[in-house]
Amino acid sequence: MKKILGKIFSSYLLLHFLAMALFVALLCVGVKYGLDYYTHHGEGIVVPEVKGMTYSKARLLLEEDGLVILVSDSGYNKTLPPDYVLAQTPGYGMKVKRGHIVYVTVNAPSSPVFAIPDVVDNSSLREAEAKLMAMGFRLLPAQKVQGEKDWVYGIVCRGRRVSNGDRIPIDYPLTLLVGSGSITDMEDYEYVESSYSASENDLVDEFEEVKAPPVAY
Helix, strand or coil: CHHHHHHHCCHHHHHHHHHHHHHHHHHHHHHHHHHHHHHCCCCCEECCCCCCCEHHHHHHHHHHCCCEEEEEEEECCCCCCCCEEEEEECCCCCEECCCCEEEEEEECCCCCEEECCCCCCCCEHHHHHHHHHHHCCCEEEEEEECCCCCEEEEEEECCEEECCCCEEECCCCEEEEEECCCCCCCCCCCCCCCCCCCCHHHHHHHHHCCCCCCCCC
């Protein structure tokens, strides 16, 4: 029994146990500090204000601070120059780690173009207004035509009749042609019986002339 106990508690085995304990301790310390280094624990960079700058200036400022800029969306404000930063995420004053991405929304060089939804001959006045305004279109007062009351029979944009699917710049105002419900209440509107015969392609080409080439970042 003494021989067995002597072997168990021999200096050789004790050294092995101590070496294993030391290895585990060093491993734990290495993992802790290694993760802190990898994740930049305790490091905080205050995000600068880039809203209101041009994209190129905002990029230089963020990269000087060790941050990354990425365009996530574009908007359109005709009173502001192209490439103007409209919004940023995260916002000014937030603390982030080095290498963090700052997402920005920039001003487009021209108004966005959207396809007219399926509202002509398929919607009431209220439904058509809701769909078009939700997309950002500006509507002029509706014009009455002969037909079922408040039913949408057409759309006019800049003096031309447009159809479902036509691509129109968002800042072009639209006029809905809706049924008056009776012939006597009908207001004369020159485009109800329009003699305009230009092809749909001609119309699309005209509207798409306002589009500038996309900005590459």
